[in-house]
Amino acid sequence: MWRYALRRLGYAVPILIGVSIVVFALIKMAPGDAADLLIPPETPKEVAAQIRAKLGLDKPMHVQYAVWLGRMVRGDLGISIVTNEPVAASLLNALGNTLMLAVPAAVLGFALGTILGALAAFNHGTILDRVFSAAAITGVSLPHYWVGIVLVAIFAVTLNALPAQGMGPGGIPRTWEQVRHLILPVFTLSLIPMGVVSRLVRANVLEIIGQEFVGALRAKGLLDRRVLVHVMKNASPSVMALMGLQLGYLLGGSILVETVFNWPGSGGLMNLAIFRRDVPVLSATILTIAALFVLINIAVDVLQAAVDPRIRR
Amino acid sequence: MATDTTIALAVPGLRAAPNEVGQAYWGNVRRRVYRDKVTVGVILILCAIVLMSIAAPLVTAHDPAQGSVFKRLKPPGFPGHWLGTDEVGRDLWTRMVYGGRLSLLCGVVPVFLALTIGGTLGVVAGFAGSIVNTVIMRSMDVLYAFPSILLAIAICGMLGAGLRNTILALTVTFIPPIVRISESVTTQVRGLDFVEAARASGGSALSVLRHHVVNNVLGPILVYATSLISVCIILSAGLSFLGLGVTPPNPEWGLMLNSLRSALWVNPVIAALPGVMIFVTSMCFNLMSDGLRQAMDVRL
Numbered sequence: 001m002w003r004y005a006l007r008r009l010g011y012a013v014p015i016l017i018g019v020s021i022v023v024f025a026l027i028k029m030a031p032g033d034a035a036d037l038l039i040p041p042e043t044p045k046e047v048a049a050q051i052r053a054k055l056g057l058d059k060p061m062h063v064q065y066a067v068w069l070g071r072m073v074r075g076d077l078g079i080s081i082v083t084n085e086p087v088a089a090s091l092l093n094a095l096g097n098t099l100m101l102a103v104p105a106a107v108l109g110f111a112l113g114t115i116l117g118a119l120a121a122f123n124h125g126t127i128l129d130r131v132f133s134a135a136a137i138t139g140v141s142l143p144h145y146w147v148g149i150v151l152v153a154i155f156a157v158t159l160n161a162l163p164a165q166g167m168g169p170g171g172i173p174r175t176w177e178q179v180r181h182l183i184l185p186v187f188t189l190s191l192i193p194m195g196v197v198s199r200l201v202r203a204n205v206l207e208i209i210g211q212e213f214v215g216a217l218r219a220k221g222l223l224d225r226r227v228l229v230h231v232m233k234n235a236s237p238s239v240m241a242l243m244g245l246q247l248g249y250l251l252g253g254s255i256l257v258e259t260v261f262n263w264p265g266s267g268g269l270m271n272l273a274i275f276r277r278d279v280p281v282l283s284a285t286i287l288t289i290a291a292l293f294v295l296i297n298i299a300v301d302v303l304q305a306a307v308d309p310r311i312r313r
Numbered sequence: 314m315a316t317d318t319t320i321a322l323a324v325p326g327l328r329a330a331p332n333e334v335g336q337a338y339w340g341n342v343r344r345r346v347y348r349d350k351v352t353v354g355v356i357l358i359l360c361a362i363v364l365m366s367i368a369a370p371l372v373t374a375h376d377p378a379q380g381s382v383f384k385r386l387k388p389p390g391f392p393g394h395w396l397g398t399d400e401v402g403r404d405l406w407t408r409m410v411y412g413g414r415l416s417l418l419c420g421v422v423p424v425f426l427a428l429t430i431g432g433t434l435g436v437v438a439g440f441a442g443s444i445v446n447t448v449i450m451r452s453m454d455v456l457y458a459f460p461s462i463l464l465a466i467a468i469c470g471m472l473g474a475g476l477r478n479t480i481l482a483l484t485v486t487f488i489p490p491i492v493r494i495s496e497s498v499t500t501q502v503r504g505l506d507f508v509e510a511a512r513a514s515g516g517s518a519l520s521v522l523r524h525h526v527v528n529n530v531l532g533p534i535l536v537y538a539t540s541l542i543s544v545c546i547i548l549s550a551g552l553s554f555l556g557l558g559v560t561p562p563n564p565e566w567g568l569m570l571n572s573l574r575s576a577l578w579v580n581p582v583i584a585a586l587p588g589v590m591i592f593v594t595s596m597c598f599n600l601m602s603d604g605l606r607q608a609m610d611v612r613l
Contacts, residue, residue: 018455146588252460
């Protein structure tokens with residue numbers, strides 16, 4: 001088990017290096033570099049060249065990459081060219097805010113998705129199955145940023161029942177006021193994972209119910225809910241893989257929902273950085289989220305192996 | 314990564330009676346699609362949306378760029394503008410019809426490009442195996458390390474907004490999943506007896522690939538690609554919603570949602586209307602993909 005986990009971590013190293021190369025290439029492909037923003041157009045050529053040399057922009061690409069990667073690995077994510085603050089601090093804060101949305105949304109979406117998918121499968125062919133399946137396909141087809149807008153239009157503008165924007169007082173939610181700010185964005189974010197998870201759970205459960213061991217369990221006289229445990233355990237590995245991916249999408253994809261609700265998370269940070277052309281903030285955020293995504297996937301792989309020994313090989 | 318465990322596949326045609334191959338298989342598929350009322354219905358709706366946006370000047374009398382300061386944010390049912398007007402007094406129905414042009418373009422073109430590039434890479438990786446497979450699949454793993462929307466935002470955000478960068482970003486985003494599916498399908502087909510028989514009877518690698526492999530993997534890959542169009546429409550409209558996609562004053566559904574956001578407190582119905590088009594189109598592509606999947610007996 002531990003050897004499997006170590007092996008998975010080993011696989012992650014080349015992937016993380018590849019990810020850093022992609023992000024570095026994007027930084028270099030972006031129109032204008034760090035020096036262009038610092039140097040006014042009327043600066044004499046020699047002075048401009050000096051500034052470039054000081055920033056290390058005159059060195060060959062692979063040297064620049066190595067220097068940049070070294071800084072990133074040590075946790076020095078650079079300095080924002082707009083606010084002059086260290087990127088790491090604001091990113092950490094923003095990621096915390098994003099997690100405050102992503103974690104409840106994941107829990108809600110995964111729980112509802114699993115229940116709806118399993119119910120649909122166990123009632124295969126009935127009206128209930130059709131209703132749940134229709135709800136699931138609607139969930140995957142909805143542009144969630146639009147759902148956010150519609151929810152704001154209903155609950156904030158028309159009914160004036162819930163706040164439309166921001167996170168209120170901030171911090172770990174303890175008061176009702178803080179929770180009120182979470183309701184709409186969390187519900188909006190949970191729709192996609194709910195739809196995707198319920199579709200996969202339904203398909204998996206349907207396939208497993210048809211297998212011989214389920215018939216054998218029933219023939220043995222096992223109660224329905226005991227059979228359910230066996231079926232769900234067999235359905236879980238691929239569902240867990242999907243949940244890992246979805247959690248990553250919630251981290252990276254929350255930018256749209258965060259924009260709708262003006263939520264001060266990593267998505268909001270990226271959005272701001274894009275419009276200020278703040279490349280250090282943007283690249284560091286992308287790199288961090290991608291690295292988190294890789295780590296989440298490894299954690300899921302290890303969990304999968306814990307449930308299903310066949311995967312360990 | 315962990316996703317490849319979820320892919321299971323039935324090679325099209327193998328489940329049908331043994332003598333029903335080639336023409337008969339596609340005939341069966343067509344018959345099954347015709348019998349499926351939902352699929353026929355959504356295909357008709359999609360055709361209507363496509364035709365409407367192509368023939369936009371015939372559907373509406375207004376100019377999508379022509380606004381009026383006196384008629385801003387009028388509600389649906391306003392005389393002369395049955396769906397109302399937007400924040401600069403342009404006819405909303407006209408903008409929604411014309412908006413279909415760019416929205417559909419950004420939804421279909423990247424998937425088509427990704428299908429061409431990713432499908433080729435995947436089939437080559439699956440058919441060649443060994444080192445070629447390793448190189449292609451490991452580089453895809455790197456792109457897979459980005460959550461899809463993040464990759465699109467990274468590319469658009471770094472390179473700048475605009476139609477060209479949107480299509481580029483979405484194409485790059487959709488290549489890895491298509492490569493992965495086509496590689497896994499090809500690997501499975503390659504191990505089947507008829508491929509081995511074709512090689513044993515002296516077929517060159519290229520002719521086996523063309524006559525026996527490609528024919529059998531195209532179905533599942535196409536079905537998967539149609540399901541991506543739905544995602545692509547949502548993502549491309551999302552990029553424009555963030556201000557990263559199509560630039561104003563072009564009509565585009567996501568961009569309309571973005572520019573109408575400020576009107577949410579004045580006229581919530583108008584502000585939400587463009588999203589209906591994104592939703593309906595993506596829903597139709599999803600249902601069509603499900604219908605095709607059932608008719609072609611593909612499991613992904």
